Amino acid sequence: MNLEGKNEVIEGIKNGSTINKLIIDKNYMSRKDDVISLAKKYKIKTEFLPKKVMDKISKTGHHQGYIAETVDFEYADVEDILNLAKERNEDAFVVLLDGIEDPHNLGAIIRSCECAGVHGIIIPKIRACQVNETVVRTSAGAISNMKIARVTNLKEAIDTLKDNGLWIYSAEIGGQDIYKTDLTGPIGIVIGSEGNGTKQSIKNYCDAVVTLPLFGSVNSLNASVSCGIVVYEVVRQRISKNKK
Numbered sequence: 001m002n003l004e005g006k007n008e009v010i011e012g013i014k015n016g017s018t019i020n021k022l023i024i025d026k027n028y029m030s031r032k033d034d035v036i037s038l039a040k041k042y043k044i045k046t047e048f049l050p051k052k053v054m055d056k057i058s059k060t061g062h063h064q065g066y067i068a069e070t071v072d073f074e075y076a077d078v079e080d081i082l083n084l085a086k087e088r089n090e091d092a093f094v095v096l097l098d099g100i101e102d103p104h105n106l107g108a109i110i111r112s113c114e115c116a117g118v119h120g121i122i123i124p125k126i127r128a129c130q131v132n133e134t135v136v137r138t139s140a141g142a143i144s145n146m147k148i149a150r151v152t153n154l155k156e157a158i159d160t161l162k163d164n165g166l167w168i169y170s171a172e173i174g175g176q177d178i179y180k181t182d183l184t185g186p187i188g189i190v191i192g193s194e195g196n197g198t199k200q201s202i203k204n205y206c207d208a209v210v211t212l213p214l215f216g217s218v219n220s221l222n223a224s225v226s227c228g229i230v231v232y233e234v235v236r237q238r239i240s241k242n243k244k
Contacts, residue, residue: 002133003068004060006035011141013038017070022046025054025065035066042107042159045069073131076147078160084147085186088119092166093234096122098154098202099193100223101182107138108224109191114142116231122149122157128193155205163186168206170198171230173219175209183210183234184241185198191227 001014003019007142009028012019013035022039029036044121054063084091095113106129113121129135130150136143151157158168169183170190190206192198197220203209212229213240223230 001070001072001136002057002059003070004058004063004066004133004137005140006064007140007141008136009066009068010038010145011144012043012121013042015144017068017144019044019068019070020070023054023067023069025051027051028065036177050197062137062139065208073143073148075131075150076120077091077121078149078151078157080120081122081147081149082110082161082164082220085119087238089139089240090117090119091184092161092164092188093118093231094120094122094161094187094188095227095231096154096157096168096190097124097128098127098190098198099124099196100191101127101129103134103193104138105129105134105137105194105222105224106131107140107143108131109227110135110139110146110148112141112143112224112228113148113231116235117168118146118231120147120149124150124154125150125152131230138193147206158190158205160201162207167208168208170209171212171226172203172209173200173211175211177197178210178230178233181208181210183237188231188235189227189231189234191223191230228235 022044029048040226082092109177166186166188168188190198
């Protein structure tokens with residue numbers, strides 16, 4: 001898997017991604033460059049190639065003159081996510097994705113979650129998008145700071161979270177008003193797929209359903225947009241609670 005784009009490469013280097021080789025546009029050789037400086041600092045093998053050659057190597061078409069050849073993405077375990085919350089002495093904050101298929105949505109969700117301080121994301125192994133180059137690019141480097149667990153059974157993952165004191169909410173239509181729901185404390189938020197939302201079997205497994213109020217003629221939001229709004233409502237409530 002490749003990291004492509006300046007921000008993605010910088011974040012990957014700083015956060016310890018295993019980089020086999022760094023490819024940089026040869027036009028950047030003679031200028032002061034943050035990526036080149038980092039590559040020297042971390043003793044990363046670097047190769048300078050013409051942009052036309054890099055365009056052929058690129059899998060996203062948005063390399064910006066920087067491509068890092070890395071090993072495959074290393075997924076975390078659910079326990080790793082919970083342990084991170086304990087290490088930070090924070091109430092666990094987890095997002096579970098029920099069948100997100102669009103890599104752009106997954107990348108955007110990772111970016112929003114990382115900015116909101118989510119401790120980790122849980123995705124299914126089948127019938128869902130996995131981490132790939134497009135996801136990495138869309139996350140704008142956030143993926144290097146985000147633990148992502150890949151599980152065979154989402155219900156079992158929910159059981160593990162509940163056993164560790166988390167209250168699990170499905171963000172879906174037909175539930176209680178999210179702005180009137182207490183979202184403080186250890187929490188897991190389930191975001192459903194782009195077309196069908198959260199599966200009924202998963203929704204029934206959650207403790208409650210929360211809904212964003214809609215005032216237009218369209219009856220749903222994009223999955224990544226919904227996720228961003230929901231996780232930041234959790235952040236807002238936590239900040240408000242800490243101020244009291």
